[in-house]
Amino acid sequence: MNQLLSPEPQAAGITTTASADESALPGALPEALRTELTAFRRDLHMHPELGHQEFRTTAAVKARLESAGLQPRVLDTGTGLVCDIGGPVGAGDALALRADIDALPIPDTKSVPYRSTVADRAHACGHDVHTTVVLGAGLLLAELAEQGLLPRPVRLLFQPAEEVLPGGATDAIDCGVLDGVGRIIAVHCDPRVDAGRIGLRQGPITAACDRLEVALSGAGGHTARPHLTTDMVTAAAQLAVDVPALLSRRVDPRSGLSLTWGRISSGHACNVIPQRAELSGTLRCLDLPGWRDAPDLVHAAVDEVATLYGAKPEVNYVRGVPPVVNEPGPTQLLHDAMVARRGPYAVENTEQSLGGEDFSWYLEHVPGAMARLGVRTPGERSRHDLHQGDFDADENAIAVGVELFTAAALLDAGRW
Secondary structure: OOOOOOOOOOOOOOOOOOOOOHHHOOOOOOHHHHHHHHHHHHHHHHOOOOOOOOHHHHHHHHHHHHHOOOOOEEOOOOOOEEEEEOOOOOOOOEEEEEEEOOOEOOOOOOOOOOOOOOOOOEOOOOHHHHHHHHHHHHHHHHHHHHOOOOOOOEEEEEEOOOOOOOOHHHHHHHOOOOOOEEEEEEEEEEEEEEOOOEEEOOEEOOOEEEEEEEEEEOOOEEOOOHHHOOOHHHHHHHHHHHHHHHHHOOOOHHHOOEEEEEEEEEOOOOOEEOOEEEEEEEEEEOOHHHHHHHHHHHHHHHHHHHHHOOOEEEEEEEEEEOOOEEOHHHHHHHHHHHHHHHOHHHEEEOOOOOOOOHHHHHHHOOOEEEEEEEEEOOOOOOOOOOOOOOOOOOOHHHHHHHHHHHHHHHHHOOOO
């Protein structure tokens, strides 16, 4: 895991520095804690909980932090928690480490001893890894604080409901989790990056993501007489094809706006033209201007296509999350922390993803950055993608994430 890795181009604005001597920076992960964290992650993986239902997960994290002499506070929403380390958080001087704790409503299809024990529930996005990483970092930082080696306060943030639009981050912010916080950092599992490495970029690293639901209604009838009906299946099919095409000609292509349908439903019999059809999908966008214009453009495009086929549309456009835009300072902090732990070859440039992340809401209030945490076993050819039932993570990534965050907390004091 500590072998030198082939160099990658540096993200724009990130300065390459010489590798630091790891022994000069405290906070390396002891083997006993590493073993404990692996077991903790597997326990979470076996007991996944959906957004706003993460009561067991919250209790498990709380109990472990309390056993270390810390005083975590459960959020007013009932799940999720915050915990301050190194004294009271002052006026914007704390670094926040954020993890999301919820799972997805899909079955776990892996054949492993720690497979999910809950039907149609799985940690298929790596939130169990994120949670374990922040927990482990907190335990190490608490020890450093007792030794007088933590220069500034750190806030651990275990956030619920990341997978529920517009994201549990908005509720957490309303609960005051950013009070006294000056910067915030996070990681997200990436099955395209080898364990032992992180991916970084300055600027947008994820996309905006909204949810779109369209219902069409009209006169049904016999399939022998489509001219006397609103041919609902045809209308829905044309809307599914034409609305994305129209949007591609009404939005600056550099915005990367993409509407993709995930569900179409209409009818019950082969010889009956139904009176209703439903479509739902997601709209993703790479930049803020395109995201802000998207709702009006979508409503107009749906109305045009539906009218052409005589269908009456009802549009439910659900605002999701804006793009995560990594700020220069926190991005450089993550870079330098990884270099200090694993050397310059452990950081690679990463592309902007069309995936959405509610970490973006925190960045509306304080500067921050997110890194891609490599979870692919080095040399493995197959890739178990996110949001798939067979997703899994190389558990060596837990140690990487813990040491990244502890190094970031120690290096943070000299930046601000």
